[in-house]
Amino acid sequence: MSVPHQPDRTTPPAGQPHNRDDAARRNTSISPPERPHEPLFRRTPDGARIATARYLGGALPVPEPPPGSLHHQFLRAARQHQLMVQRCQRCESSQFPPEVICRACQSMGLEWVEIEPTGTVYTWARVFHSSNPAVRVQLPYLGVVVDVGLSAVRYVGNLLGDPNREVEIGAPVVAVFEHLDEETALVQWTLADGEI
Amino acid sequence: MISGNLIHHRQVALVGVGETAYYKHGESPRGEFELCLEAILRACEDAGLPSRSIDGFASYAFDNTNVPRLAGALGLEELRYSNMVWWGGGGGVAAAVGNAAAAIAAGYAETVVVLRSLVQGNVRYGAGRASGPAVTGSMAYLVPHGMSTPAQSIALRTRRFMFEHDVSQEALEAIALASYEHAQRNPRAVMHGRPLTADDYRASRWIVEPFHLFDCCQETCGAAAIILTTSERSADLRQLPVHFLAAAEGSAPGFELFNHSCDPYATANFGTVAKRLFTMAAIAPDDVDVVQVYENFTGGAMMSIIEHGFCDPEEANEFFKLENLIWKSGRLPLNTSGGNLAESYIHGLELVVEAVRQLRGSSTCQVPDASICLVAGGPCTAPVSSLLLCR
16 A cells, blocks of 8 residues: 655755646645545455445445436446446447447447456556545545547546555556446546555 | 649638637626627728628627627628538637638638637536536546546646657647737737746646646637628728738547547547648648647647647657747747637637738737748647638
8 A cells, every 4th residue: 555645845946846746745735534444445255346435435426317318328347346348230330338239330229238348558547636525625536548459439437545555557457346326336446566 | 532622722701700708707897799790891901891781690609699689780781691610619710711701712701700709607518517416428437536527638638748749748838828928919819928947847747647727728709800802892991901812621530539549549630620621722831931729728729730830749858848849930930829728718719810910910929921820720630620811
C-alpha cells in the first residue's frame, strides 16, 4: 500500500522547477480525506475482484438505464462480475460502447459475450476539479481508458487506489466490480500488480 | 474525393464584423437576444449595410437564437436562408461561415449573417454532469466515473498524444502564453491587463492533468456577428473586403467527443477535414500567414495545428515555443486577439472576427502583410471545421 496523500500547503520558493506532484499538492485547497487502509477489493471464490467501497464515496450520479436497454444488460452482467462486449453475429466484430447496429457491417444481429476482465492502461487523466461539492472534498481522482486488445473496444473507468500515483500507459490492469445495488455494478480497474 | 471548389475563390466576401463588449461568465447585464441584435447592428454599421438587407442567417450547434424573431426585429425585407450545423459545439464555427458562403454562391441568399450570442447563466457548456439523478444512455459509462466533461475527454486524448509523440507540458504552456501575450494588446479582451508568465502558468492549479487552469478556455458572455455577401457587391461597401477561399467540415470515421473506442483516438479530428480544406483552396500550409485556432483546451489546439500540416508531431516540442507563436516575429502567429483563452469565448466566432481584422490590417497584434488566415473550429469533437480567408 502506498503512503496516503498528505496535504502540503507550503508555497515553494519562486523559480523552483516545475514538478507535477508539487503543483498538485500546493493547489489542493481542501485536505483530502484519510484514505482507508482497508483493501481496495475482495475476491469471490471465482477470483473476481469486488470493490470494498464506492469510489469517491458514491457521490457521482449512477447509471439507471431502462430495463432491457443496451446499457442495462452490460451493467447487470457487471453485477454478476462479468466484463461484457457486444459482438456481431454476422461479421464477428466486437464493439463497446454498444450500439443498436454493428458499426462494421450494419447487421442488427448483435449479442453480448463475456471477455477476460484484464487489459492495459491506454490513457489516463487526473481530475482536480469537479462541480459537485461532494466530489470536491475527495479530489483528485484518476480516470483511465483501458484497452482489452480488441479493435473498437475500450472501457472508461477509475483506477482505484492512491490517486496521486504515477500512472504508466501500458500498465496491466484488472477489472474490479463496484456494486451499486442488487441489479447493477460499475466496472472499475486496479493495477494487476499493485496494491491489494 | 473532392478536388475542386464549387465556390469560386473570391466569389464571396466577409464585409462586416460586429461584437458586443465581452463579459466574464455571469456578468452580462443583458440577455442573449439583445446581445445578438447589438452584434449584428454593429456588423451592419461596419459594413455600411442596412439591417433590412440581410436575407439569411447561419450558426452552429447549441445556438439558442430565435431566428424568426431576429428577422422581424432587424426589419428584414425577406428571409431566404437559415441554417445550423449539427452538434460539435464550436466545431461548426468555420462550417457556419462555409454554409453562408455556399448559400450566397448558390443564389439562395445574398447577404448572410453568421452569429453567436452567449450568456452562460444556467447553461454552462463545460460543466458536464457531476451531480443530480441517475444517468441513462451511453453517458452511463462516463458520468458515474466522473469522466464526462469536455475537459476530461480531451485531457485523455491529449495525454495519449503526448505519450505517443513524447510531447512536453511546455508545448501546451506556449499556447497559453502566446494567447495571453496577445490579449495584453487587445483592449476588448477579458484578460487584457492580466499578463501571464510561465511561472504563473506552472503554479496555477490543475483542472485535469495535463490541463492547468490556463490551458482551459474562459466562460464568456457576449455576441459576435459576421456579414457575408457577394464579392461583387462588396465593392460598394465601407470596408476592404476579406475574401472567402474555402471551408471544410467533417469527421474521421466513428469519431465522437465522448467515445473513447474510436481510432484514430489521440487526434483533434482534423485529419480528413484539413486535407480537403487545402485541396479546395489550392494552397499549402506554408502559404498561411496567421492562424486562429479554437482552444477549448490547449491540447486540442496543439493537435489541430499539427493536423493542418503546420508542424510534424515529432517536432512539437521545438515548434510550440512562445517565440514561434507570437504576432510580430513568430513562425506561425496564433490567436492574435487572445483567442478563447484570453480574449473571449464566443464559441470561436470571435476567432473569425479576428481573422477578418488581420486581413484588413487592423488587428491589435497585426501580422505584417498578412494575406491568408486560417480558422480552425472545435478540436476533438465532431464535426469539426476549418476555414481559409484571404485579402
